[in-house]
Amino acid sequence: MGSSTTEYMTPSELTEELRRLEAELGMTVDLAEHLAAADALDADLYQVLRRIRDLRWLQTA
Amino acid sequence: MAPDRVSTLEEESAAFARRISDAVSSFIGQTVPFKATSSGSRFVVSDDTDGIAIPIGEVGTLALEVNYRCELDGAGRYLKVLNSKVAVYAGSRPKGDPLFRYEYVHDQGDGLPAGHLHVHAHRDQFTRVMTLAAVSGVSRRQAAPDSELEAARMSRIHFPTGGHRFRPTIEDILQMIEEEFGAKPDPTWRGVLRTNRVQWRRHQTGAAVRDCPSEAVRVLEELGYVVTAPTEGPAPDRADRLAAF
Numbered sequence: 001m002g003s004s005t006t007e008y009m010t011p012s013e014l015t016e017e018l019r020r021l022e023a024e025l026g027m028t029v030d031l032a033e034h035l036a037a038a039d040a041l042d043a044d045l046y047q048v049l050r051r052i053r054d055l056r057w058l059q060t061a
Numbered sequence: 062m063a064p065d066r067v068s069t070l071e072e073e074s075a076a077f078a079r080r081i082s083d084a085v086s087s088f089i090g091q092t093v094p095f096k097a098t099s100s101g102s103r104f105v106v107s108d109d110t111d112g113i114a115i116p117i118g119e120v121g122t123l124a125l126e127v128n129y130r131c132e133l134d135g136a137g138r139y140l141k142v143l144n145s146k147v148a149v150y151a152g153s154r155p156k157g158d159p160l161f162r163y164e165y166v167h168d169q170g171d172g173l174p175a176g177h178l179h180v181h182a183h184r185d186q187f188t189r190v191m192t193l194a195a196v197s198g199v200s201r202r203q204a205a206p207d208s209e210l211e212a213a214r215m216s217r218i219h220f221p222t223g224g225h226r227f228r229p230t231i232e233d234i235l236q237m238i239e240e241e242f243g244a245k246p247d248p249t250w251r252g253v254l255r256t257n258r259v260q261w262r263r264h265q266t267g268a269a270v271r272d273c274p275s276e277a278v279r280v281l282e283e284l285g286y287v288v289t290a291p292t293e294g295p296a297p298d299r300a301d302r303l304a305a306f
Contacts, residue, residue, distance in 0.1 A: 001083060001253075002079055002082030002092060002094075003092050004075055004079040004082050004095045004096065005095075005096050005097070006075045007099070008070075008071065008099050009098060009099070009100045011100065035157070036156065036158065037157060039158035041157050043111070043112065043155065044111070046154075047112070050107065055098070057105065058098065058100040058104075061132070
């Protein structure tokens, strides 16, 4: 019943995608984190923030 | 990274994402896609949706946020979860401040437990969610069904902590949402729940043996097995893991 997809990103692809997502967020990641903690971030932007968190974590490998 | 390692990473991450998707999809009764994104020897698995909505009766909704961060060990044999997060929100979409969230952090700092539960919501928010099922006439587990105030008391919620020996899984949290908040899972759910739970606990049993092989040998010998140590000598116990918070 479930489904999954996979993608592999090179370091440069990670960097490029993070740049694109941070532009889409339209504010600093720190500000978005504060708004999310206060339940004041738009749900669509929270999805962007989640993706940024994940890709930043991958970057730290 | 060597091509065979990439292949193993992709296979492992795809299988892991599929297992999580199977659990959530069978609970909700429709396919909930998950995506595994990998780089180097690491990968992240999260729902590939705008938010996982779980209907509660006819009027209410809870939302689920699921995220796992994993890596393969140095030999590429064992999958290690470095971080996991399952958060439950009131409403139809996650926004950052859930009712509660379960987390696991493999390399947690001093003074903090690896597996833990954060409760964000106030008591009145829980009471609201606990009454959603009743508003639609849907049943849920209640300690005192004839006592309206008792039935919606937050202290009645049983937060799962992993059964007898392990930390809680996403299946445990979904079952809690069914039992405590009145969500009605798809008929396929019970089978998937059992299969995944057994698989998880077998996997964790293996990890526990690797943390403390001397105790595994002692118990096996107590059960009548004859255990022969490898020629290079017995694998050492991992005192750091055994003593970890």
